[in-house]
Amino acid sequence: MTSVLYDAPGPKARRLSRIISVLTALVVIAALAGLIWTLAAPRTTVSGAELPGYFDATRWNIFDREAVWIAIGRGVWGTLSAAGVAAVLALAFGVVLSLLRASELPAVRIPTTIVLEFIRGVPVLLMMLFILLVAGSGAYWAVVGALALYNGAIIGEALRAGIRSLPRGQREAGLSLGLSGLRTRFLIEFPQAFRQMLPIIIAQLVVLLKDTSLGYVVAYPEILFIVGGNMPDSYGSRYQFTFFVVTIAIYLAINLAVSALARFMSRRRIPLG
Amino acid sequence: MDVVLANFPAYIDAFLTTLRLLVVAGLAAFIIGTVVAAMRVSPVAALRAVSATYTELIRNTPLTLVLFFCAAVVPNLFGTFGMSLNPYYLAAATVALAIYTSPFVAEALRSGINGVPVGQAEAARSVGLGFGQTLTTVVLPQAFRMVVPPLINVVIALTKNTSVAAGFGVGELFLLGRRLANANGNAVIPILLGVVTFYLIITIPLGLIANRIEKKVAVLR
Structure with missing residues (x-):
């Protein structure tokens, strides 16, 4: 995509753009992984009972x-x-x-x-x-x-x-x-x-x-x-x-x-x- | 009418809470929205994709659901960050309003950026400015001016959206209206009209300012 806001990227700009793209992708993947990890972790309720993580079947078994x-x-x-x-x-x-x-x-x-x-x-x-x-x-x-x-x-x-x-x-x-x-x-x-x-x-x-x-x-x-x-x-x-x-x-x-x-x-x- | 006068301090209190929600969430939404809009027009494809996904997701989710997420789901996942429940709900409502409003700010800004004459950006580039410099010193200052009326409309929508925070017991105008109306069944109309008046105190002047600026900009171009 070309835009009036920036010149057609040369080799240097393309490299920079690739680096930023990879960094962004890493940040997004890290955030998603963190979210999934948090969701999967078992948690204790206020009353002290241990509940399984959100990917456990017992969290989803009501849909039958x-x-x-x-x-x-x-x-x-x-x-x-x-x-x-x-x-x-x-x-x-x-x-x-x-x-x-x-x-x-x-x-x-x-x-x-x-x-x-x-x-x-x-x-x-x-x-x-x-x-x-x-x-x-x-x-x-x-x-x-x-x-x-x-x-x-x-x-x-x-x-x-x-x-x-x-x-x-x-x-x-x-x-x-x-x-x-x-x-x-x-x-x-x-x-x-x-x-x-x-x-x-x-x-x-x-x-x-x-x-x-x-x-x-x-x-x-x-x-x-x-x-x-x-x-x-x-x-x-x-x-x-x-x-x-x-x-x-x-x-x-x-x-x-x-x-x-x-x-x-x-x-x-x-x-x- | 007597109920309204008797509860006037409560009205002012609730009005101030509404104002606080409006100002803090509005500023945060403005900052997030500007960043999202800048990402949306940036030369880096990944940033554009992230910004477009964010905008589409949030714009198609009801505010009630965003608020529900911040106020009920997040504490379930991460705890309340050491806050007791009432301050947490106020904070969650502010964050939810800011997140929900930010894509509307971003879209308004983006249409403003697209509305700046092409020659401006070309001139900036031809004197050797890069993308960041072109955007921050030439294009955005003009875009901001052009999008003041649509941005004011976003702020008006935000003003009215603060009422949704009542769903989690944040003591703003709508919650006060509901409480008073429940307690005084015989005076529902004056109580609710009182609440409406306070909303109109914010929204009508904003609307008038937007109209005036719109006319000025229309004459200039």
Whole structure:
């Protein structure tokens, strides 16, 4: 790879680069080896009992139980169903917000801006608690509602930026054809803004998916709550690390897949019109 | 409203804890993020690979999981480094927030580095500066200025993320709100609005500053 930041490496620079590469690799390998060694070492609990290291079979032997897999499945379903519904609602809310925010009437635009700033400034965790306690809607809708509101606000802003970045001629052409202002927005500007902002919107959906884990505050049964919290409680803390590894693996698998989709979408230029 | 006024000192206390989390974790994230971004654009392939892996892994892990790792898994593996539990949780929350925020800082900086006109780096190289000198004396100072608005957005996100530390009993604003709301079921709305106000005291001015700087930079270019 060449970069404007440095010259094409000569023999001396290449040697230096190789030396640093080898050193980095050694450091990484040493860190991993240290971690594995720490994990493999037997440990004593506070009560003085001796437990085997984390690679011992007794740390992992719960995965032959059907109940464990059913619980994990329930957690994954909890996360995905909340994220799915929240994503749809967030998109719808984002579209409405961007339309209101780009309105020509100050009486519409200014209140929307204030609401938007408010939503963007409040932690999602607090919104979940607020919906749960004030609306009394149950954990599921507290999680979905808070995620939809917050991410809808972000998506709305992204869409508005997309509309603003279009050449002015697009809107003028729509209006001069005799379309009303709203129809110009929907038929001419919106489809282009949406395509342009698709990578940002998908990245925001990854954030939404990650944030479902905040549902622990309202005791919503998603992956982290079940696999990270509930299961070690019911099967014993000796499996805590095991369940943590499983949780992180599930999240990484889902999120990396969605991120890869985002990258694919941003590379693939969808032809306009 | 009476509950909020009666607990005003507690609010201030919690606000200060939130601020401390924000400032310490923010500075640490900034330092880690700068190093990661520099590694990401460096001529050494291994450093680039390490930095890219780090960014992808952390960015796709929920903050709650990072916090859970620092606060529950690390003591299990290495002990609490001689700290008693409450200070340890505060430290773990700070470290988790710093780690979680650092890739976002790094990505913002990297886009800034890519945004510095090519001629700047070429001019620096043509007067004989090496990679380190080009980066630290010519490119990064301009990149920092350009990424101030996105960095402020990262700080705003961090402000709100500090609320997650409540999961391990760190006495910041969100935990206070939850405690007061549980104890006074009849005054939930004013209590939570009080908490919201303190968050907005931090986030809204930051947002306004970001907007203003964004406009200035837009005029300059």
